[in-house]
């Protein structure tokens with residue numbers, strides 16, 4: 520059975536999440552889900568696609584769909600965000616194979632999706648994760664800056680290629696966080712264990728280190744959730760892969776392709 524978050528921890532988690540835009544949740548998977556998700560990822564990546572191109576597996580029957588719909592993950596999202604409901608946006612696999620030197624460029628997630636308002640990603644470690652094999656890094660508190668950073672196209676490994684939507688005045692170019700690291704409060708969580716998860720806001724600036732090991736894969740399974748206040752905002756070619764014409768622009772981000780998976784009674 521999945522573990523429940525204890526109320527005392529929950530208050531701390533909620534405060535950290537609101538302050539930092541990211542929080543570490545320890546051991547959220549049962550052994551059974553961990554081994555099923557590890558197997559499902561291994562099967563999926565035999566397709567040999569780019570490291571970030573495995574998306575929306577949960578729309579097909581199988582382990583990813585079962586996990587999203589029947590585990591306690593939706594409840595955890597609702598608890599940490601303090602939302603009375605949560606709906607699924609999509610899921611994604613990120614496998615950094617040994618020897619993947621490229622750092623995933625600094626970015627925020629929200630501009631790539633047709634959602635306005637609060638979003639939470641649950642990034643679940645399926646291997647031990649540390650700075651050697653591809654830890655995620657975050658700019659503390661950046662979700663609260665109110666800055667909307669322009670989406671951009673990347674190479675096969677997630678490195679920056681060029682901006683998209685250059686003429687959209689809603690967005691500003693990303694500062695060079697990497698060049699100016701000392702100016703920002705950049706941090707990562709040490710030694711994540713398989714089954715630990717990072718819950719982070721769709722506006723939190725983050726990146727992922729390269730995998731400089733020669734033997735240790737780094738498998739991550741990310742699920743994106745909308746919570747109370749999130750609305751459907753289809754934009755253009757950048758977000759159209761997640762459009763659903765059954766939702767009206769400005770309506771709550773729930774229903775159609777994006778089922779509510781948890782709701783408080």
Ligand SMILES: O=C(O)CCC(=O)C(=O)O
Nearest residue numbers: 613623628642727739741
């Ligand atoms: O896991 C990674 O390598 C990158 C994850 C990421 O950037 C994301 O989940 O938005």
